[in-house]
Amino acid sequence: MLEKLSQGLKDALKKITKSGYIDKKILDQLIKDIQRTLLASDVDVKLVFELTNTIKKRALEEKPKQGITPKEHVINVVYEELVKLVGKKPEIILKPGKILFIGLYGSGKTSSIAKVARFYQKKGLKPALIGCDVHRPAAMDQLKQLAEQLNIPCYAPKDIKNPIEIAKNGLEKFKKYDMLIFDSSGRSSLDKELADELKKLADFIKPDEVLLIIPADLGQAAKEQAQGFKQLVGITGIFLTKMDATARGGGAITGCAVTGAPIKFIGLGEKLDALEIFDPERFISKLIGFGDLQSLLEKAKEIVTKETQESAKRIASGKFTMNDFYEQIKTMGKMGSLQSMIGSIPGLSGKISKKVDLEQQEDKIKKWKYIIESMTKQERENPDIIDASRIRRIAKGSGTQESEVRELIKMYNQSKKMMKILSGKRGNALARLARRFKGFI
Ligand SMILES: Nc1nc2c(ncn2[C@@H]2O[C@H](COP(=O)(O)OP(=O)(O)OP(=O)(O)O)[C@@H](O)[C@H]2O)c(=O)[nH]1
Ligand SMILES: [Mg+2]
Missing domain, CATH: 1.20.120.140 (SRP54, nucleotide-binding domain)
Known part of the structure; x- marks a missing residue:
């Protein structure tokens, strides 16, 4: 579909x-x-x-x-x-009731009646069909045949030409049944005659549901039809047929949705079980x-934040501040295996003097966060100015040891060096790595 x-x-x-x-x-x-x-x-x-x-x-x-x-x-x-x-999630009647099917010639009305009857049969209700299409004698035979297949009763007289009379007889005849489904006449277009006939029929039956049958191959033109029937006859929902057989289904669905009439069922083939309740969330979930x-x-499992994207851009442009370092630490901690990525590139692993234990790093991230937060804006943008007295102040402010502040600065300098290597054009392997790395942060 x-x-x-x-x-x-x-x-x-x-x-x-x-x-x-x-x-x-x-x-x-x-x-x-x-x-x-x-x-x-x-x-x-x-x-x-x-x-x-x-x-x-x-x-x-x-x-x-x-x-x-x-x-x-x-x-x-x-x-x-x-x-x-x-559109909205439709409400499907799941208790005894009456449904009137309406729609133009060849829209798939009669076959959809059989599908819906089967649906209710499976839900444990007792459906019966009543044929009120007095314009096409063959329609009565078709309905009877389908009812036989489903083993459900059907009243579809060929000799009565008044649909209301048929409906009246049907209601009387099927008192013991709890889901009465009425077929109706179609036309080649929605004219006054059809609208009058359907309105009268609906007034008499007082259905719980008036389902308009629209073939999906109409595409966005479905909107006009849905609007027309909604205004002239009144509908409670739409049954979109032939969704399996057209590339214009998207237009039909959205066209119906804008009229505000909910799509309740979709038909997905000629077989009697080719029916689906239309649920917007499930439908889109499946579609995409x-x-x-x-x-x-x-x-x-990539952890991408807006900050890291901006950081990546800055790094690519040659700048690498303490703020970038902080973003990078967070990303590396969550990624886990940057070390192994770097280690797998011949010639690069040796350039990183001290192996970085990422697991340990993650434990330290919290502390580093406090340290970096204790730095002034100026210090963060230009860490080179951080001297012994600034280190003392930062350690005090963040509740850490001076040695930990020094360690952080050392890590920052190592990272900066690494960033230089990565953003420089040192052969294919490095460029590849840089691209991959950039993709991750
Ligand atoms: N592929 C496909 N064909 C369908 C579907 N629903 C109905 N049809 C076919 O469409 C044709 C018309 O279906 P009918 O049920 O006779 O339509 P109708 O609206 O009752 O037609 P009239 O009584 O002639 O006005 C038949 O050949 C059906 O098998 C569907 O969901 N998918
Ligand atoms: Mg029919």
């Missing part, structure tokens, strides 16, 4: 999960990919641009919730906005492979 739309959205999001960090360029690419994919699925241009503007705005302006990386944040925003685009994305993100 909706393979192209699904694949398009998955591909767009995969680019994000694959990249190390998120910047404006990557975001713009994502926006473009989403636009292209939705437009190809016949979603209204205005809706598409509204959606992508919101995604972009939220991705750039909203602060990710705690514990959520910027990548996860963007994917979440895309997911949430797509869910909003396809949200479950897979989340596990992918978890696996990556």
Whole structure:
């Protein structure tokens, strides 16, 4: 179902999960990919641009919730906005009641009745079908045949030409049944005659649900049909058929959603079990492979914060302050294995004089945080000015030993050296490492 739309959205999001960090360029690419994919699925241009503007705005302006990386944040925003685009979670009647099916010729009304009857049968209710399509004699036979397949009763007389009379007889006949489903006549378009007939029928039956059947291959034109029936007849929900057989499903769903009439069911094939309750969250989750994305993100376990991105930019431009060092410590502590990455590059491991135990580092991060916080802005931006008396003051202010402050400064200087090596163009291996490293922070 909706393979192209699904694949398009998955591909767009995969680019994000694959990249190390998120910047404006990557975001713009994502926006473009989403636009292209939705437009190809016949979603209204205005809706598409509204959606992508919101995604972009939220991705750039909203602060990710705690514990959520910027990548996860963007994917979440895309997911949430797509869910909003396809409408609200519908309420499905699960107790005895009456449903009237309405829709134009060939929309899939009769076959959908059979699907819904089977759905309620499985829920333990006792459905019965009543055929009120008096315009097409063949419709009565079709309904009877389907009822036989499901082993449920059906009243579909060919000799009565008044749908209200049929409905009246049906209600009388099926008193013992608790889910009465009424078929109705279609037309090639919604005209006054059809609207009057359906309204009268609905007034008489007093259904709990008036389901409008719309074929998904209408694309965004579904909106007009949904609006027309909503105004002229009144509907409680929509059943979108033929979702399996069109590339325009995205347009049909979003077109219906903007009318405010909830999509309740979708038809996914000709078989009687090819029915799904429409749940926006589940639908979008499946469409974009949200479950897979989340596990992918978890696996990556990259800790990317806005600060570290900015820090990465500064480092790339040749600056490396105590603030950058602090961001780097945090990142390294969470990443775990920078040491092994560096160790695997021939010629580089020897350049780092003292092996850094990252585990120990993580334990020290808290202390370092206090030390760095006790430095003045000037000291943080230019640590070279930190002399013995400043060290004494910083140690006092942070509640640490002078030796610990010295150790921190030494670590900073080592890191600075390493950053110089990494950002310099010393052969392919180094450049590769630098790129990889940059991708991580
Ligand atoms: N692929 C696919 N075909 C469907 C689906 N629902 C219905 N159809 C097919 O669409 C055609 C029309 O379905 P009907 O149920 O006869 O439609 P209708 O609205 O009752 O048509 P009329 O009574 O002639 O107005 C049939 O060939 C169905 O098998 C669906 O979800 N997927
Ligand atoms: Mg029919």
